[in-house]
Amino acid sequence: MKRRTLLVGPPGSGKGTHAKRISSRFKIPHVATGDMLRAEVAAATTLGLAVRDVMEGGDLVPDELVLEIVTTRLSQPDASRGWLLDGFPRTIPQALALDDRMGSRGIDLVLTLEVPRAEIVGRISGRRSCSSGHVFHVDADPPRREGFCDFDGETLFQRQDDRPEVVLSRLEVYERETEPLLGHYRTSGRLVEVDGSGPPGEVYARVEAVFLDRTDG
Ligand code: AMP
DSSP, rough: EEEEEEEOOTTSSSSHHHHHHHHHTTTTOEHHHHHHHHHHHHTTTHHHHHHHHHHTTOOOOOOOHHHHHHHHTTTTTTGTEEEEEESSHHHHHHHHHHHHTTTTTSSSSSEEEOOOOHHHHHHHHEEETTOOOOOTTTTOOOOOTBBBBBTTBBBOOOOOGSSSSHHHHHHHHIIIIIIIHHHHHHEEEEEEEEEEOOOHHHHHHHHHHHHHHSSOO
């Protein structure tokens, strides 16, 4: 049984939240390029130092750097029975490189979350994270103690690229670079569009139903 799946959607569409639950429900690794790149930045590695400014400005990191970290991650043993990619591919060259790597069997499912722009801006501007990647929302999902993570007590902060002045530019980057991927996957019959608006529990139920219906198992 294998599940090779992608979650595509604009920033703030809930990809990370649902991907974590799908990953634990179906026992496939959640491979989130944004999280991996942020870990490189936090550890001040050569890669992290090279991509920090680009990420903070809301632009995309060069394809070849992202391809390298994804290729390395997907060749690890826990990825042999499938995976859920979150935040990759984000450009047509990345999608073609992934198709190439997958060979004839290819990708089983591409799920996209559709959320109105106004809802996205509200979600992102209230988002607060800790350095381990736990995520809260000041109104919709506040931590028990304001400003501190429920799980590890770390201080919560707003990601540099979640600042209001960067959010609109990230949405533009999504529309210009990533939305064209949907056409690519739609024509090959791999795309399922899911309504991503509304309470997280209801959206998750829709996402899980698609996984059950469209992947082996
Ligand atoms: P995310 O957490 O998915 O919103 O990603 C945060 C940032 O990481 C993005 O705004 C980009 O700067 C960078 N990033 C993540 N994934 C990719 C990708 N597949 N291609 C290029 N840049 C990426």
